[in-house]
Amino acid sequence: MRELLSQRARGVKRSEIRELLKLTEQPGIISFAGGLPDPETFPTQEFAQAAQQVIQQDYHKSLQYGATEGDKRFRQAVIDWLTQEGLPLRLDEIIATSAAQQGLDLICKVFLDPGDLVYCDLPTYLGAIQAFTAYQAEKIGIPMEEDGMNLEVLKSKLEEARRADKRPKLVYIVPNFQNPSGITLSEAKRKELVEIAQQYNLLIMEDDPYGWLRYEDRPIPSLKSLDKYGRVILLVSFSKLLCPGLRLGILAASPDVLSEIVKLKQPTDLCTPSFTQSLAYHYLRAHDFHERIEHLKRIYKEKRDAMLEALEEYMPRHPEIHWTRPQGGFFVWMTLPEYIDSTELLRRALSAQVAFVTGSAFFVDGSGKNTLRLSFAEQKPEVIREGMCRLGQTIEEAIATRVT
Amino acid sequence: MRELLSQRARGVKRSEIRELLKLTEQPGIISFAGGLPDPETFPTQEFAQAAQQVIQQDYHKSLQYGATEGDKRFRQAVIDWLTQEGLPLRLDEIIATSAAQQGLDLICKVFLDPGDLVYCDLPTYLGAIQAFTAYQAEKIGIPMEEDGMNLEVLKSKLEEARRADKRPKLVYIVPNFQNPSGITLSEAKRKELVEIAQQYNLLIMEDDPYGWLRYEDRPIPSLKSLDKYGRVILLVSFSKLLCPGLRLGILAASPDVLSEIVKLKQPTDLCTPSFTQSLAYHYLRAHDFHERIEHLKRIYKEKRDAMLEALEEYMPRHPEIHWTRPQGGFFVWMTLPEYIDSTELLRRALSAQVAFVTGSAFFVDGSGKNTLRLSFAEQKPEVIREGMCRLGQTIEEAIATRVT
Numbered sequence: 001m002r003e004l005l006s007q008r009a010r011g012v013k014r015s016e017i018r019e020l021l022k023l024t025e026q027p028g029i030i031s032f033a034g035g036l037p038d039p040e041t042f043p044t045q046e047f048a049q050a051a052q053q054v055i056q057q058d059y060h061k062s063l064q065y066g067a068t069e070g071d072k073r074f075r076q077a078v079i080d081w082l083t084q085e086g087l088p089l090r091l092d093e094i095i096a097t098s099a100a101q102q103g104l105d106l107i108c109k110v111f112l113d114p115g116d117l118v119y120c121d122l123p124t125y126l127g128a129i130q131a132f133t134a135y136q137a138e139k140i141g142i143p144m145e146e147d148g149m150n151l152e153v154l155k156s157k158l159e160e161a162r163r164a165d166k167r168p169k170l171v172y173i174v175p176n177f178q179n180p181s182g183i184t185l186s187e188a189k190r191k192e193l194v195e196i197a198q199q200y201n202l203l204i205m206e207d208d209p210y211g212w213l214r215y216e217d218r219p220i221p222s223l224k225s226l227d228k229y230g231r232v233i234l235l236v237s238f239s240k241l242l243c244p245g246l247r248l249g250i251l252a253a254s255p256d257v258l259s260e261i262v263k264l265k266q267p268t269d270l271c272t273p274s275f276t277q278s279l280a281y282h283y284l285r286a287h288d289f290h291e292r293i294e295h296l297k298r299i300y301k302e303k304r305d306a307m308l309e310a311l312e313e314y315m316p317r318h319p320e321i322h323w324t325r326p327q328g329g330f331f332v333w334m335t336l337p338e339y340i341d342s343t344e345l346l347r348r349a350l351s352a353q354v355a356f357v358t359g360s361a362f363f364v365d366g367s368g369k370n371t372l373r374l375s376f377a378e379q380k381p382e383v384i385r386e387g388m389c390r391l392g393q394t395i396e397e398a399i400a401t402r403v404t
Numbered sequence: 405m406r407e408l409l410s411q412r413a414r415g416v417k418r419s420e421i422r423e424l425l426k427l428t429e430q431p432g433i434i435s436f437a438g439g440l441p442d443p444e445t446f447p448t449q450e451f452a453q454a455a456q457q458v459i460q461q462d463y464h465k466s467l468q469y470g471a472t473e474g475d476k477r478f479r480q481a482v483i484d485w486l487t488q489e490g491l492p493l494r495l496d497e498i499i500a501t502s503a504a505q506q507g508l509d510l511i512c513k514v515f516l517d518p519g520d521l522v523y524c525d526l527p528t529y530l531g532a533i534q535a536f537t538a539y540q541a542e543k544i545g546i547p548m549e550e551d552g553m554n555l556e557v558l559k560s561k562l563e564e565a566r567r568a569d570k571r572p573k574l575v576y577i578v579p580n581f582q583n584p585s586g587i588t589l590s591e592a593k594r595k596e597l598v599e600i601a602q603q604y605n606l607l608i609m610e611d612d613p614y615g616w617l618r619y620e621d622r623p624i625p626s627l628k629s630l631d632k633y634g635r636v637i638l639l640v641s642f643s644k645l646l647c648p649g650l651r652l653g654i655l656a657a658s659p660d661v662l663s664e665i666v667k668l669k670q671p672t673d674l675c676t677p678s679f680t681q682s683l684a685y686h687y688l689r690a691h692d693f694h695e696r697i698e699h700l701k702r703i704y705k706e707k708r709d710a711m712l713e714a715l716e717e718y719m720p721r722h723p724e725i726h727w728t729r730p731q732g733g734f735f736v737w738m739t740l741p742e743y744i745d746s747t748e749l750l751r752r753a754l755s756a757q758v759a760f761v762t763g764s765a766f767f768v769d770g771s772g773k774n775t776l777r778l779s780f781a782e783q784k785p786e787v788i789r790e791g792m793c794r795l796g797q798t799i800e801e802a803i804a805t806r807v808t
Contacts, residue, residue: 001634001660004573004607009514012667034469042467044459051455055448063446063649065438098502101674109538110413130671134513169408203408230405245467245678256405263416267534268672270505273680274649 007114012133017126017361020346024355030387031355032374035179035330038303041296042243043283050282054275062278066271068262070096070250074277077284078236078250084290085212087225087234092255095262096248096272100207100237101127103251106268107205107233108135110260111169117161120172121149123333123362123371125179125207128172132364138166139364148185149173151192158200171197171204175223176211177329180362180373184327187220194223197231203257209237210329212293215301217327230254238280240330241293246276300330306381307332307374307388314392316399323374330377333359335370337399342372345398354390411518416537421530421765424750428759434791435759436778439583439734442707445700446647447687454686458679466682470675472666474500474654478681481688482640482654488694489616491629491638496659499666500652500676504611504641505531507655510672511609511637512539514664515573521565524576525553527737527766527775529583529611532576536768542570543768552589553577555596562604575601575608579627580615581733584766584777588731591624598627601635607661613641614733616697619705621731634658642684644734645697650680704734710785711736711778711792718796720803727778734781737763739774741803746776749802758794 024033054062061071069075074096079089097103104127112118114136120128122141132139140157143150154171161168171193175185185193197204206223224234230253237249251261265271304326311323311332320337334356336342342358349355359371374391376384428437458466465475473479478500483493501507508531516522518540524532526545536543544561547554558575565572575597579589589597601608610627628638634657641653655665669675708730715727715736724741740746746762753759763775778795780788 001607001658004515004605005664006513006515006517006520008517009664009668012671014663014667015670018670036469039464039468042463044463044467047467048456048459051459052452055452055455059446059448059647060443063448063451063647064443065440065643065648098673098677102672105672109410111408111410113410113412116410127671127674134668134671201408203405239469243463243467244469245465245682247673247675247677247679254405259418260409260413263418264413264538266419266422267416267531267538268506268509269502269651270531271651273502273651273677275651275680276677278649 008134008136011136012130015130015361017357020358023350029350029353029355030379030383030390032376032379032387033355033357034378035375036378037240037244038299038378041299043287043292046283046287047279050279050286053282054278058278062274064274066274066277068266068271070272071274071277071281074281075250077281081284081289087222089252093258094250094252095258095265096277097235097251098269098272099239099244099247100209100235100249103235103249104128104131104205104207106251106261106265107170108132108137109264109268111203112137115167117166117168118170118172119154119157119168120364121178121181122365123180123359123368124172124364125174126361128207129362129364141364144181144183146183148183148189149193151189151196155196158196168200168202171202172207173204173223174207176208176214176220177326177331179210179329180331180357180359181333182324182326182329182331184220190220190223190226194227194229194231198229202231204232205235206232207235209240212241213297213300214328215297215304224252230257233257241296242280242283246280248272248276248280300377302381303376303379303384306384307376310385310388314388316392316396318399321395330375332374332376334372334374336372336395338370339402340370340398342370345372345394348398349391349394352390352394354387354394356391412538412540415540416534419534419765421761424762427754433754433757433759434783434787434794436780436783436791437759437761438782439779440782441644441648442703442782445703447691447696450687450691451683454683454690457686458682462682466678468678470678470681472670472675474676475678475681475685478685479654481685485688485693491626493656497662498654498656499662499669500681501655502673502676503643503648503651504613504639504653507639507653508532508535508609508611510655510665510669511574512536512541513668513672515607516541519571521570521572522574522576523558523561523572524768525582525585526769527584527763527772528576528768529578530765532611533766533768545768548585548587550587552587552593553597555593555600559600562600572604572606575606576611577608577627578611580612580618580624581730581735583614583733584735584761584763585737586728586730586733586735588624594624594627594630598631598633598635602633606635608636609639610636611639613644616645617701617704618732619701619708628656634661637661645700646684646687650684652676652680652684704781706785707780707783707788710788711780714789714792718792720796720800722803725799734779736778736780738776738778740776740799742774743806744774744802746774749776749798752802753795753798756794756798758791758798760795
């Protein structure tokens, strides 16, 4: 069988991080590893109502095949919401996707040939790295600063590619409270990035699953809203705003980009489930989505505050230990002394019944051995405190024994 | 933007057939064009019940992220059903997919490099042709006989490829009541095809959305059940057995093939919706699926019989007009005199308020201009009769005027 495999399949390794994640799911372990939303926030009553309507009155549409572009009613409901949020779109600028991950896959499918260049943050979202790998792209990691991607480095890498006659295609950005770093791209950099894309003939993938979960300060305009060239493709996921189990998102882009994406979505899955789109449509029409998001923000802000306070309290004071203070989203990112290998640290942590995700999987250049990601989204505030206490002791011991 | 497109995207044309299909959906037109199941067969009461359980009691699982392989409970329920049907499988031999179309896409993703050879029937399922094109495969069409693919031609094409040092990878088969031809692959040919796959180091994609909808005679063992080499990958869709709007299917293969598919499914969509899998699981556990399928067979048999009777009655007697008599599924395939172009015929038919799908889109070699596909699944028996009457007159006129 092996000799039948495509080059693509030969290049993709089974994810180590997923094997590790299985260990973190044992009972008794306080896990900050997964990036899962809190299931107690899922709108179960509202969905139960909507499901009755969808199944009994709307079955002709909601249980049947649908258009590859997605259900017009769902897309219009999303447009209405995004318009309120300052991002007006037309129906020919938006399609439904089977969550943002499918959007990532489709963009790669439409734009990447083997060896094409994709630029992303160091660190960046693992699912995007895996998608780029599956399309045999060359991944170029760009260091992050406190306000996001270092655009000077990006430009010099683009010049380098130009000299080497390579094909730069995409820049991948999670603009708000990035997974995994928690860092937000500043407005000035957003504007500059759009200009860079125009100058170097690139597309920008703006993957924004967390943008609406902002716990302080004012929102920053999306790259999509700053783009007058049609170079930004925006992915919005409902995994964090409604629930992940629907696998529902939208992809917004210029009509010519969308038309290419629809052409290749068709043989991928014919269409995103009509059923989940109908359910979301009925939900959005019957309920105040803005109010739901306010509710989510209260819950997750409390969790974030609990984690940041507990980090202050329990982490050893050490000049080489620091962490991010995200203004929203799910994640805090921690950097440890160079000599700490977070994979080894995870083994110790699991003995102490606490877990996180090791950072190196998020770096396309193989760096980041001394980093880790903590998600505050799943656990209750008091459990977060207890977990940080355990983690603090584990790190203290690791530093004391200088385990590498 | 065009210069950023991948070679893959440049090779995929927008489907003409889909543009034509839009014309067939106008009110007043009796359409036999779409391959959609009858929405009146959807299990709405049962789904409405199941949805309550799924959302209110099972939300921790059913609305959350799930494993890439799929929900174990859903997979086990499918295994229990398939075991009753004579196809026992283990959990490590089956994954959930976002309907069979995603299975097709994933198999291509794992096994096809540009230029690899895929063998399929003339005619074959359009969604498969599109998937092969999206992976830049070379598609080799093999003529069909009354009992399915002409295996002598297949072998000679495989020998040809061997001599030319090309890479044959996959044979694609819809074994029962094929879409679009309605033809069933005989048991003898199934056995021989498995041996050919072993001899030439190929995999067989067995795409079986219709196999359970058999209206007469006994079922023929699946290729998967006849395969002792691990060379058959079976796709089962619930689109026709439950409803298409869930986009739910399974892919069954040897564990080593599955492991490669899971590796590449992960960056494609992370997982098939937990919600739709939970719904199907609750449905399968609470209801007699076998009884549901018997019910579907009664309904669709009546429609098939109505179409075959009306064809006998209304089609002009002509030595070059013939059609298939499928033992199950949704489709009748019609061949007209060579000089009739079915695209031109469709324009006439639309004027007479009746529609079908032109056949040529189903042929990878560009032939089949004088063929067409009729689906009997959507319309009521009396509407089928009226539609066949209109079509018979249209064809009679076309022959009389020898329009080409």
